[in-house]
Amino acid sequence: MSESSSEPYRPRRGRWPWLIVLVLAIAGGYWFFVKSPSAPGQQAGISAGRGMPPAMAVPVRLATVETGPIDYTLKAIGTVTAFNTVTVRSRVDGELQKIAFTDGQKVREGDLLAQIDPRSYQVELDQALGQQKQNEAQLQNAQRDLQRYQLLFKQNSIAKQQVDAQAALVQQYLGSRKSDQAAVDSATLQLSFTRIIAPISGRLGLRKLDQGNMINASNTDGLVVITQTQPISVMFTLPQAQLPDVLEKIRGGQTLAVELYDRDDVRKIATGDLMALDNQIDVATGTVKLKARFANENESLFPNQFVNVRLRVGTAESLVVPTMAVQQGSIGAFVYLVDDESKVHVQPIVIGRVDEKRVAVASGLSAGQRVVVEGLDRLREGAKVEVVSATAAAPGGPDASAGLKARAPQTGAPAAGAPAAGAPAASPPSAH
Known part of the structure; x- marks a missing residue:
C-alpha cells in the first residue's frame, strides 16, 4: 500500500467561506429588490399612486x-388632362424663316406661329396662273370660231361635221379651264401653308425647332404643342360597385359636382361638373372611367397633374x-x-x-x-x-x-386603462 493512501483524511477548509459569502449575497439581493420599500419598482408604484388616484377624472x-x-361623396385619384391637345406640324417643306411666338405663350385660334420661306410656292402659283390664262385665251378663240361655224352651217356653207368638231374643241377647253383653276387653287393653298397658324386657343409648350432650320411635313415631332387649359378636364376611375348610384343621378338629369384637392388632400383647388362616363368597365381592374370639366380660370390645374377627386353624389x-x-x-x-x-x-x-x-x-x-x-x-x-x-x-x-x-400628466404616457402619474388633483366634473 502506498504512503498517500495510508494518510488520514483531512477536510478542506478554504471552500466554506466562499459558500457563506454567496448565501449572504443572495439574501441581500432578495431583500433589496423584493422586500425593501425603496426598491425601484415599488418607488414607481408609490409615486404613481400618489400622482393620480384611480378615481381621478x-x-x-x-x-x-x-x-x-350628410353628403354622399365618392373619393378617387384623378389626372388632369388638357381639353384639347394639338401638335402643330408643317404641311409643306421649306426653311423656317420666322418664329412668331415665345415658349409658354398663350395664343388664340388663328394667331401666326411661324413663317416658312414662300418663294418656291409663289413661283408655282404664278406658273399655274400663266397656264390658266393661256388656256382661257384658247377657249375664247374656240368659242368665237364655233359661233362663225354655226352661222355658216345655217347658210349651208360648211358641213355639219366641221361644226360638231369645233363644238367638241370648245368643251375640251372648258375642261382645261377647270383643271387650270384647280391648279391655281392648289398652288394658292400650298402658299398659304407657309404661314403656320394656331389651330386652337391654348398655351404653347417649348418649341422643337429654331429659326433657320429646315422643316418638313413628314416630321412627326412638329414645331410646338398647344394644350387647351381653359376649360380643362380631369380623368378618374370609380369601382363598378359605386357605378349604380352615379348612373341613377345622371339618368335623372342631375349634374353632379366634382371637387379637386391637392396632393395632400387638404386644400381645395377647383370645383367643376361631371361630364361623361366611359361606355364600358375595365375587366382588368373592375373600374369605370369618368371625365369632369373645370373652368380653370386661374390656371391652377396643369395637364398630367395628379389630384384627389371628390364626387358628390347626393345628400341625406x-x-x-x-x-x-x-x-x-x-x-x-x-x-x-x-x-x-x-x-x-x-x-x-x-x-x-x-x-x-x-x-x-x-x-x-x-x-x-x-x-x-x-x-x-x-x-x-x-x-x-x-x-x-x-x-x-x-x-x-x-x-x-x-x-x-x-x-394632462407631465410624465410619460400611461398604459391603456391605467392612471397616469404626476397628474393634479381631480376637480368636480362640470355639467355639460
Whole structure:
C-alpha cells in the first residue's frame, strides 16, 4: 500500500467561506429588490399612486349626437388632362424663316406661329396662273370660231361635221379651264401653308425647332404643342360597385359636382361638373372611367397633374357624430358614450357614409347623447371624466388641444386603462 493512501483524511477548509459569502449575497439581493420599500419598482408604484388616484377624472371634450344632412361623396385619384391637345406640324417643306411666338405663350385660334420661306410656292402659283390664262385665251378663240361655224352651217356653207368638231374643241377647253383653276387653287393653298397658324386657343409648350432650320411635313415631332387649359378636364376611375348610384343621378338629369384637392388632400383647388362616363368597365381592374370639366380660370390645374377627386353624389338626413369620436377595435367601430354621471362606456356602433369631419351612424346611438371627441387615449370603461368647457376652447380649434394638454400628466404616457402619474388633483366634473 502506498504512503498517500495510508494518510488520514483531512477536510478542506478554504471552500466554506466562499459558500457563506454567496448565501449572504443572495439574501441581500432578495431583500433589496423584493422586500425593501425603496426598491425601484415599488418607488414607481408609490409615486404613481400618489400622482393620480384611480378615481381621478380625465379631462375630455364632448360632442352631441345630432340629426343633420350628410353628403354622399365618392373619393378617387384623378389626372388632369388638357381639353384639347394639338401638335402643330408643317404641311409643306421649306426653311423656317420666322418664329412668331415665345415658349409658354398663350395664343388664340388663328394667331401666326411661324413663317416658312414662300418663294418656291409663289413661283408655282404664278406658273399655274400663266397656264390658266393661256388656256382661257384658247377657249375664247374656240368659242368665237364655233359661233362663225354655226352661222355658216345655217347658210349651208360648211358641213355639219366641221361644226360638231369645233363644238367638241370648245368643251375640251372648258375642261382645261377647270383643271387650270384647280391648279391655281392648289398652288394658292400650298402658299398659304407657309404661314403656320394656331389651330386652337391654348398655351404653347417649348418649341422643337429654331429659326433657320429646315422643316418638313413628314416630321412627326412638329414645331410646338398647344394644350387647351381653359376649360380643362380631369380623368378618374370609380369601382363598378359605386357605378349604380352615379348612373341613377345622371339618368335623372342631375349634374353632379366634382371637387379637386391637392396632393395632400387638404386644400381645395377647383370645383367643376361631371361630364361623361366611359361606355364600358375595365375587366382588368373592375373600374369605370369618368371625365369632369373645370373652368380653370386661374390656371391652377396643369395637364398630367395628379389630384384627389371628390364626387358628390347626393345628400341625406342621418344621425351624425364627428369623425374623431369614432374608434376602431376588436369589436369594430365604437364610441365612448358619456352618461349623466360623467362616466364613459364603450358603445359599439354601425357607421354609414363619411363626409370629411362627420360620420353617419346607422345604429347604436340616438340623438342627444354625448360622445367623447378629445382625450380618448386615457379612457377606459367606466372611467370618470371632466368635461372641458366649450367656451374655454372651441371644438377643433387651437385652444382645444391646449386646454387638454394643460390638464394632462407631465410624465410619460400611461398604459391603456391605467392612471397616469404626476397628474393634479381631480376637480368636480362640470355639467355639460
